[in-house]
Amino acid sequence: MKDATRQRLIDAGARVFAADGVQGARIADIAREAGVAIGTLYTHFPDKDALFHELMREGKLMVIEGLIMARESAGTRAGRDRAAMEGVVAFAQVYAPLFRLLLARGSGDPMQREVVDAITDLRVPELEEGQAGGWIRRDLDPRAAARCEVGAVFHLLDWWIDNPGQYTAEQIVEQLCIVRRFGVEGAGALADGGNLPPPPAAGSMTS
Template sequence: MQVAISRRDKKDATRRKLVSAGAKIFAADGVQGARIADIAREAGVAMGTLYTHFADKEALFVEVMRAGKQSVLEGLALSREAAETREGRDRAAMEGVVAFAEVYGPLFRLLLSRGAGDSIQREVVDAITDLRVAELVEGQAQGWARADLDPRAAARCEVGAVFHLLDWWIDNPDAFTPAQLVDQLCTVRRFGVEGAGPLIDAGDGLPTPPAAGSIAQ
């Protein structure tokens, strides 16, 4: 029995190494440019070993994307559970996303690129967006999210803005420290770019921008 468990553990460990290696090679070379030989070499296994776990590189790519999706969504869920205030949840979520982009920049781009013909990439972005839609619907019911926003449109605007800023920052890391980037992301999320800043107390001790039309143009 101990031998069987040991073999299963070894097999699982090899699979994890292949997924990790695949993430690195796919992120660097793209799905079309990635070569099985390079992935196997990065994982430290023979090509034949790779094929005992995955039928082809496309199957490995699916596993890489789903593992990345799970990692991102679990991180966002943990940030929501760990913080007691809305502001704390926002900051924890942004800290997690920035940290992920900082450490796994190429994989972050691969996950969030939402390739027009790639259902897996669309699945990752859609899952992240759905989380924010649910938060905004809850916010409208509680009064802290603007009633004149469509949660679906607003969530996609937010996810797109976060991705594009981090995509730029990966190539320009000296422009902001991670903490400064988190500050900017949280400020834009809470107040937008044309709001008058904190004017209204939403009842949770945190400032909220005024509703549309409440400021003289």
């Protein structure tokens, strides 16, 4: 029961922090959102900062462990990319407020920076391996490219959370895979069985 109440407080904190910001969030609002008395909240966390740090720590572990599992679950680059994107999209669907807290950079909070840094650190070796194998452009800076990918994923999913009727989850996964495989890896992705889209017809305009 105690663990269940603690988790309710963490979930409620994610919603309130996402809506009001870390500075604007109030202990009373978090307790109300969780359906508990303020005193109950204080038996689990000494203050709202402790609650924020716990939910960020928990969220970071969920994301990083999920990405590592995705990387180890498939034998091909295309399979690993899809597994990673499926996991991220599912996480954004189920834990939308927490997802936004984890990847938002505007607050400058060091915990939020740690999450983005950790995701970047996982991707950089893959890009370096791709450069060594010839399937990623050699003129790309792996760390800069990894941060571009994190930003692209976050901004698309941040928009999609508010507009779920625009695309299905599968369509979002597919677009993220295309951007990752062909936007970064380019023609080298063909070595792993990918297919580049056909070139536009002569004289045609593309949007």
